Amino acid sequence: MADYRFALERGGVKHLCPACQQVRLVRYVDSFTGEPVADDVGRCDREDSCGYHLTPSEYFHLSGNNPFDAPKPARKPQNEPEPVQPSFIDTKIMQACMTRYSENNFCRWLCLVFGEDRALELTAAYQVGTSKHWPGSSVFWQIDRDAKIRGGKIMLYNSDTGRRVKEPFNHIQWVHKVMKIEPYHLQQCLFGEHLLTEDQQKPVAIVESEKTAIVASGFIPEYVWLATAGKNNLSKDKLRVLRGRKVTLFPDLMAHDKWREFAKGVSAVTVSDILERRASEEDRAKGLDLADYLLRENGRAE
Ligand SMILES: [Zn+2]
Numbered sequence: 014m015a016d017y018r019f020a021l022e023r024g025g026v027k028h029l030c031p032a033c034q035q036v037r038l039v040r041y042v043d044s045f046t047g048e049p050v051a052d053d054v055g056r057c058d059r060e061d062s063c064g065y066h067l068t069p070s071e072y073f074h075l076s077g078n079n080p081f082d083a084p085k086p087a088r089k090p091q092n093e094p095e096p097v098q099p100s101f102i103d104t105k106i107m108q109a110c111m112t113r114y115s116e117n118n119f120c121r122w123l124c125l126v127f128g129e130d131r132a133l134e135l136t137a138a139y140q141v142g143t144s145k146h147w148p149g150s151s152v153f154w155q156i157d158r159d160a161k162i163r164g165g166k167i168m169l170y171n172s173d174t175g176r177r178v179k180e181p182f183n184h185i186q187w188v189h190k191v192m193k194i195e196p197y198h199l200q201q202c203l204f205g206e207h208l209l210t211e212d213q214q215k216p217v218a219i220v221e222s223e224k225t226a227i228v229a230s231g232f233i234p235e236y237v238w239l240a241t242a243g244k245n246n247l248s249k250d251k252l253r254v255l256r257g258r259k260v261t262l263f264p265d266l267m268a269h270d271k272w273r274e275f276a277k278g279v280s281a282v283t284v285s286d287i288l289e290r291r292a293s294e295e296d297r298a299k300g301l302d303l304a305d306y307l308l309r310e311n312g313r314a315e
Pocket of ligand 1: 030031032033034035037057058059063064065
């Protein structure tokens with residue numbers, strides 16, 4: 014019991030060591046009260062050169078007062094770590110980006126695939142914006158089901174191929190970083206989550222990238238297409254907003270095993286193996302995703 018109740022103080026606070034007179038003593042504290050046992054009850058962290066160590070039980074033995082004879086003091090309320098609340102971006106900031114689509118490489122490419130009218134419809138539905146951060150770059154806003162903006166991911170695409178620009182560096186940045194909004198607690202939601210409020214009956218499909226969600230939505234509007242916005246962003250926590258809906262995961266070839274493993278533990282979630290079934294060796298090597306596949310099937314590949 015004594016072992017559990019008294020422990021060396023955490024947090025790196027040091028006190029004067031009675032043996033070597035240096036401020037290197039870590040004291041024992043009472044976990045019930047948070048108080049130190051006594052000024053000299055602790056361990057000097059100069060283990061080799063000093064070695065002072067007086068334990069609570071030695072101290073109680075020497076001093077003749079046993080804390081266990083006294084009634085237990087009230088336990089100090091434990092400081093539960095406060096759940097970190099997500100930060101949000103002001104709607105005005107987002108609105109200011111919903112312009113200049115002729116300079117937006119991703120939207121220009123989307124026009125090549127779907128024609129201007131449909132491309133602009135998709136852009137508006139997913140609230141894709143234009144960023145000045147890099148010429149031609151786009152903002153993919155993550156808007157949650159309560160219409161709060163969790164963040165904006167800026168990415169640069171090639172306007173001819175619809176591929177992300179990764180040279181000479183990977184062009185990804187966040188709006189809150191560019192605008193130096195601090196502190197900012199980025200808590201991502203699913204990309205496209207705001208679309209869930211429109212049709213409660215529509216089945217949901219989840220892919221990895223924002224681009225794939227938008228492209229798939231253009232070709233297969235029977236689903237609400239959402240994106241995890243990253244390979245490792247699939248979590249039960251994120252799927253909570255989908256409770257009561259039919260959900261199908263469409264993993265990229267590279268992530269197939271991982272997502273299938275994840276889906277085993279989640280009810281009402283199935284995994285599509287359409288890519289697995291159709292993929293050639295070459296596709297596998299390239300890590301084909303559903304957008305590549307749909308573009309090819311519809312004769313829109315580069
Ligand atoms: Zn010492």
